[in-house]
C-alpha cells in the first residue's frame with residue numbers, strides 16, 4: 685500500500701499540480717508494479733485543501749473535510765490519466781465517496797480482485813468520513829486488503845526525524861522506530877490515529893521521500909532507506 689501525499693503531485697509552492705511531479709510519482713508506482721508487487725495507493729489531497737484549516741476560515745469542519753476528500757478524487761483522476769497515458773498497465777480508481785461517473789465505489793472484495801489481476805488500484809476519497817486525513821485510510825485499507833506494509837511517500841522529507849526537520853535542522857533521522865515511541869513522542873509525520881491502528885494490527889510502515897528516486901522499489905527489495913516503523917525492531921538512527 686503506497687500512501688501518496690498530495691503535496692507530491694505539486695512542485696514547491698508553484699501551484700496545485702505539476703506535470704513533472706505527477707510523472708515522477710507515476711514512475712515510482714509503475715516501477716513497483718514492474719518489480720512484481722501488487723500495488724494499491726491511497727491518495728492524499730494536501731496540495732488542494734486540508735480540512736484542518738476550518739477553524740482559521742471560520743467554516744464547519746465537516747464541510748472543509750468534504751472539500752478535502754474531493755481534492756483527493758481530483759488527484760486520483762489525474763494519476764489514473766497519467767498512468768494510462770504512459771503505460772499499458774490497467775488501473776482502477778476506487779472512491780470511498782460514490783461518484784460513479786468518475787470511478788468505482790470502493791468495495792473491498794472488488795479491490796482485492798483487481799489486485800489479483802495485477803491492476804493498479806488507486807483509492808481516493810479517504811475513508812469517506814470527516815475528521816480524518818488520508819493517513820488513517822492508508823493504514824486501514826492496507827489492513828483490510830491484507831497488504832504487506834504501508835509505504836508512505838512524503839514530500840520534502842526522507843524519513844522520520846526526532847522532531848519536525850522543518851522546525852529543527854539538527855533533528856536526527858531514524859533508521860528504525862517503534863510505534864510506541866512515535867506515539868509517545870507525539871511525532872506528527874503521520875496522524876496519531878493512523879499510528880495507533882498500525883500498531884494494533886502490526887502493519888509495518890516505511891516512510892521515504894519522493895525526491896529519493898526509486899525509493900519505493902528499493903524498500904520493496906529490502907534496502908534500508910528512509911524510516912521503518914515497527915514494534916519488532918529497536919529504535920536506531922542513521
Ligand SMILES: Nc1ncnc2c1ncn2[C@@H]1O[C@H](COP(=O)(O)OP(=O)(O)OP(=O)(O)O)[C@@H](O)[C@H]1O
Pocket residue numbers: 688689690691692728729730731734817837838839840841843844845846847848849850871872873874
Ligand atoms: N518527526 C518528523 N519527522 C519527519 N517529518 C515530520 C516530523 N514531524 C513533522 N513532520 C512533517 O510532516 C510532514 C509530512 O509530509 P507531507 O506534507 O507529505 O504530509 P502528508 O500529510 O502525508 O501529505 P498531504 O497532506 O500533502 O497529502 C512534513 O511537512 C514534515 O515537515
Ligand SMILES: O=c1ccn([C@@H]2O[C@H](COP(=O)(O)O)[C@@H](O)[C@H]2O)c(=O)[nH]1
Pocket residue numbers: 689690727728729730731733734735736748749750751752753754755756809810811812813814815816817818819821
Ligand atoms: O478519510 C478522510 C480523508 C481525508 N479527509 C479530508 O481530506 C483532506 C486531504 O487529505 P490529506 O491526508 O490531508 O492530504 C484532509 O485534510 C481532510 O480534510 C477526510 O475528511 N476524511
